Amino acid sequence: xxxxxxxxxxxxxxxxxxxxxxxxxxxxxxxxxxxxxxxxxxxxxxxxxxxxxxxxxxxxxxxxxxxxxxxxxxxxxxxxxxxxxxxxxxxxxxxxxxxxxxxxxxxxxxxxxxxxxxxxxxxxxxxxxxxxxxxxxxxxxxxxxxxxxxxxxxxxxxxxxxxxxxxxxxxxxxxxxxxxxxxxxxxxxxxxxxxxxxxxxxxxxxxxxxxxxxxxxxxxxxxxxxxxxxxxxxxxxxxxxxxxxxxxxxxxxxxxxxxxxxxxxxxxxxxxxxxxxxxxxxxxxxxxxxxxxxxxxxxxxxxxxxxxxxxxxxxxxxxxxxxxxxxxxxxxxxxxxxxxxxxxxxxxxxxxxxxxxxxxxxxxxxxxxxxxxxxxxxxxxxxxxxxxxxxxxxxxxxxxxxxxxxxxxxxxxxxxxxxxxxxxxxxxxxxxxxxxxxxxxxxxxxxxxxxxxxxxxxxxxxxxxxxxxxxxxxxxxxxxxxxxxxxxxxxxxxxxxxxxxxxxxxxxxxxxxxxxxxxxxxxxxxxxxxxxxxxxxxxxxxxxxxxxxxxxxxxxxxxxxxxxxxxxxxxx
Numbered sequence: 001x002x003x004x005x006x007x008x009x010x011x012x013x014x015x016x017x018x019x020x021x022x023x024x025x026x027x028x029x030x031x032x033x034x035x036x037x038x039x040x041x042x043x044x045x046x047x048x049x050x051x052x053x054x055x056x057x058x059x060x061x062x063x064x065x066x067x068x069x070x071x072x073x074x075x076x077x078x079x080x081x082x083x084x085x086x087x088x089x090x091x092x093x094x095x096x097x098x099x100x101x102x103x104x105x106x107x108x109x110x111x112x113x114x115x116x117x118x119x120x121x122x123x124x125x126x127x128x129x130x131x132x133x134x135x136x137x138x139x140x141x142x143x144x145x146x147x148x149x150x151x152x153x154x155x156x157x158x159x160x161x162x163x164x165x166x167x168x169x170x171x172x173x174x175x176x177x178x179x180x181x182x183x184x185x186x187x188x189x190x191x192x193x194x195x196x197x198x199x200x201x202x203x204x205x206x207x208x209x210x211x212x213x214x215x216x217x218x219x220x221x222x223x224x225x226x227x228x229x230x231x232x233x234x235x236x237x238x239x240x241x242x243x244x245x246x247x248x249x250x251x252x253x254x255x256x257x258x259x260x261x262x263x264x265x266x267x268x269x270x271x272x273x274x275x276x277x278x279x280x281x282x283x284x285x286x287x288x289x290x291x292x293x294x295x296x297x298x299x300x301x302x303x304x305x306x307x308x309x310x311x312x313x314x315x316x317x318x319x320x321x322x323x324x325x326x327x328x329x330x331x332x333x334x335x336x337x338x339x340x341x342x343x344x345x346x347x348x349x350x351x352x353x354x355x356x357x358x359x360x361x362x363x364x365x366x367x368x369x370x371x372x373x374x375x376x377x378x379x380x381x382x383x384x385x386x387x388x389x390x391x392x393x394x395x396x397x398x399x400x401x402x403x404x405x406x407x408x409x410x411x412x413x414x415x416x417x418x419x420x421x422x423x424x425x426x427x428x429x430x431x432x433x434x435x436x437x438x439x440x441x442x443x444x445x446x447x448x449x450x451x452x453x454x455x456x457x458x459x460x461x462x463x464x465x466x467x468x469x470x471x472x473x474x475x476x477x478x479x480x481x482x483x484x485x486x487x488x489x490x491x492x493x494x495x496x497x498x499x500x501x502x503x504x505x506x507x508x509x510x511x512x513x514x515x516x517x518x519x520x521x522x523x524x525x526x527x528x529x530x531x532x533x534x535x536x537x538x539x540x541x542x543x544x545x546x547x548x549x550x551x552x553x554x555x556x557x558x559x560x561x562x563x564x565x566x567x568x569x570x571x572x
Contacts, residue, residue, distance in 0.1 A: 020179055022140040022149070027075045028128070029441055030066040030181040032156075039064055039182075041445070049439045051429035053332030056236075060445050062243030065182035068121075069408040069453040069482075071441040072114040072128045072181070075434050079104060079112045079135050086131035087114055090167040092160065092180060093124040097167055099485075101478070106524035107433035113441075113525060115411050117478070119453050119486040120183045127180040129164035135176035186448025187455060188243050189342050193230060194393035196247065197346035199354040202226040203255060208365060214291045216302035218259045221365055222285070224252040225311075227350040230343055237339045245342075253347040254317075256284040258308035260301050263369055272374035272552060273355055274301065275348065275397070276310040277383025277390070280418060280474075283318040284310035287380070296538045297380070303544070304552050307370050309355055311347045313386055315340030328425035331439060334446055341450040345390050352396045374398065376551050379405065380538060381475060384466065385452060388483065391462055392455030399508070399556050400464040401547050404472060404534055406479035407452035407486075410444035417473045417534075420527035437525070456487040463508045463556045467543055468496075470515035470566065474534035484511045492558060493565025504560040508550075512558070514543060514567040542571040 019025045025033055026047045036042035041063040045054035072089070087102035099118045105111035112130075120126055143149040144157055160180050165172045203225035210219045229251035232238050237245040263271045276297075278284050287297050288308065301308050315337050316324065327333045352375065354360045361370040377400035379387030384405020391400055406412055413419050430436050448454050466489070468480050481496055483489075487509065494501030495513040502510060514537035521528035537543045545561040562571040 018149075020141065020144070021076055021138055023076070026438055028179045029073045029438055030070060031179050032181055035182075036061075041066065043442065048442060049430045049432070049435035050332045051330045053330050055332045055442070056335060059239060059335060062188075062239070062241065063184055063186070063445065065123075065184035067186055067410075067444040067448050067451075067453075068119040068183055069116065069410065069448075069451060070120060070181070070183070070444055071410050073438055073441045074112040074114075074128070074130070074177070075110060075438070076112075076135070076138065077110045079110070079130075080133060081109065083131070083134040086134040087112065088129040088131075088164075088168055089114060089116055089120075090127040090129050090164050091121060091124050092127050092163045093121070095163065095167050098126070103525060105433055105437050106526045108437075111434045111437050113437060115408075115478075117482055117485065119456050119482075122183055122185045125180050125182050127160050127164045127178050129168055129175060130177045131168065131170060132174050132176040137176045141177055185454065186445065186451070189237065189245055189339075189449035190345060190389065190393065190454075192244050193342055193346040194349055197228045197230070197350050199350045199358055200226040200250060201354070201358045203354070203360060204252075205365070212291075214289070214293070214298045216261050216298055217288075218261045218264050219365070220259070220285075220289060221257045223255040225255045225351065225354055225360075226250050227253045227347055230346065231339060235336050235339070237342070253314075253350070254283070254312040255351070256288075256310045257366070258284070258288045258301065258310070259366065259369075260305065260308075262302045262305045263307060266305070266369055268368040269371050271369045271371060272306045272376055273361065273370050273372055274304070274306040274308050274376040274378055274551070275352060275355075276308045277348070277377070277379030277387045278310065278313065278317070279381035279383060280316055281318055281321050281324065282382075283312055284308075286318060300544050300547060304548050306376065306552065307366065309351060309360075311351050312344065313341060313382055314344035314347060315342075316382055317344070324422070325425065328422040329429060331426060331430070331443075334443055338446045338450055341386070345386060345393070345450060348386075348390050349394055352394060356396060376400065378547065378551070379403065381405070381534065385475070386450065388452035388459060389450055389455060391464065392452070392458035398463065399551050400462065401550060402464060402466040403538060403543070403547075404469050404475050404480075405452070405466055405483075406475045407483035408479040409447035409451050410440050411482075412476050412479040414440055414525050415476045415478070415528055417521065417528045417530040420530075423527055452483050453486060456483070459487040459509065461509070464510075465508055465546065465550050465558055466511045467537060467546070468511055468513050469533050469537050470513055471518065471520045471531070472534045473518075473521040473528045473531045476528075480511070492560060495565040502558075504558060505554075506558045507556055508558055510558045512546060512560070512567070513565070514540065517569055537567070540567065540572040542567045
């Protein structure tokens with residue numbers, strides 16, 4: 001039956017104008033109706049809520065399907081909020097029920113959001129299946145099944161209905177609504193950049209500081225290095241018909257080197273090099289050059305006895321704050337953020353090459369201390385998210401710690417306490433919550449190249465630890481555990497339900513849980529209240545000891561320095 005259904009999918013014709021439910025083409029999103037005759041994603045900008053700048057949907061036309069982390073949306077009255085466990089995602093290729101989570105929009109109960117809890121399989125057709133107890137069958141859908149509306153789609157939806165009912169284990173009459181969409185790989189941009197971005201070997205020092213530094217720091221040097229540039233006018237990629245970005249020349253990228261006091265006088269050529277990934281709208285200096293903050297990363301890296309090298313996550317670094325505000329006012333400009341982030345990841349990969357194969361570590365400023373072959377990674381928050389994206393592109397990193405990272409941008413950012421500052425700006429231009437939720441769901445297509453969910457297969461066997469803060473108020477646990485589950489990581493002490501349990505000492509990839517016990521901030525699909533849970537564990541001795549053990553003391557071994565499976569304030 002599944003084979004016949006698949007054949008029917010390949011033979012569908014272009015739809016008429018009134019949509020699946022007679023209310024427009026995006027009241028069910030995404031859907032097979034949003035593909036052109038060539039099977040490409042073809043979104044009319046007029047359907048996508050915007051303010052001044054229409055969403056540049058032509059940049060998506062190379063795609064043959066939607067995101068592996070795609071949120072599905074239904075804008076239709078009558079969904080029973082007490083029966084959301086009867087809303088499902090089904091893999092029509094295999095007949096498998098997929099892990100998912102359904103919720104009503106916190107501000108508009110007519111909007112149903114269905115989120116995968118594991119990456120959707122590339123190349124497969126996914127059905128949203130809503131049982132009748134959750135939604136009484138809409139008249140427009142019944143007319144379609146009877147061939148009285150959209151007759152060219154009758155056979156298709158009869159097949160999807162049959163496949164969905166079979167997977168759920170109910171009769172077709174017990175299904176209220178189904179629709180489907182294909183999934184494809186959204187990683188193309190980043191893979192092209194990763195394979196083709198290199199440093200020229202040229203770098204310039206702008207400032208060397210050996211005096212005005214936090215305790216525990218020997219010296220810090222700030223500069224730039226030259227790297228391949230993929231951004232037209234420092235804004236957007238130029239894509240060919242296959243979706244490949246085109247190199248534009250070279251550019252100067254930010255360069256920061258942090259040398260702890262503890263490595264002074266070490267034997268030359270023995271000190272490991274650590275690539276540091278900073279947090280949201282910050283810079284490396286914001287974490288390592290603050291004389292008032294010696295309790296977390298300055299202290300950690302001094303005790304680890306590593307030389308720290310970093311660049312900025314172009315797109316969401318400190319220098320991008322004004323542009324991010326403008327994007328929140330005019331969301332059609334979102335690709336300016338995601339494309340710049342792609343350049344930021346490319347810059348980080350080029351920096352690793354400059355460290356290992358270029359002249360950087362031979363510079364007299366570092367006194368021959370570094371051993372570039374010992375290359376480590378530590379990323380916090382945004383650095384944990386994009387660190388996973390970066391690791392998936394390279395084998396240069398021996399071991400990595402991703403502190404409070406995760407994935408699934410379109411699920412994570414609306415729930416983040418950080419989003420509260422920007423949500424009001426978006427609302428000013430797009431007052432309808434239903435429109436905003438559609439926009440956020442559609443935006444995942446632009447996030448895909450810089451979303452760790454697009455690279456889970458590349459992360460399955462890496463030597464890494466992801467340190468999760470339980471009830472994180474900035475990077476939702478939903479996005480963190482979705483990444484861990486999709487990449488088949490284990491849970492230290494079995495603290496995360498559904499993941500394979502391992503006991504310390506263990507080898508990565510492992511997710512380790514830290515619970516500040518600051519309460520659950522989750523209030524649905526709106527920004528969380530700020531509790532501080534995101535930032536608390538970075539200062540805990542138990543987290544520092546785990547990081548030190550894994551990266552330098554016994555490289556690759558995951559140890560716990562806590563009394564139980566989950567670290568608590570008693571282990572701080």
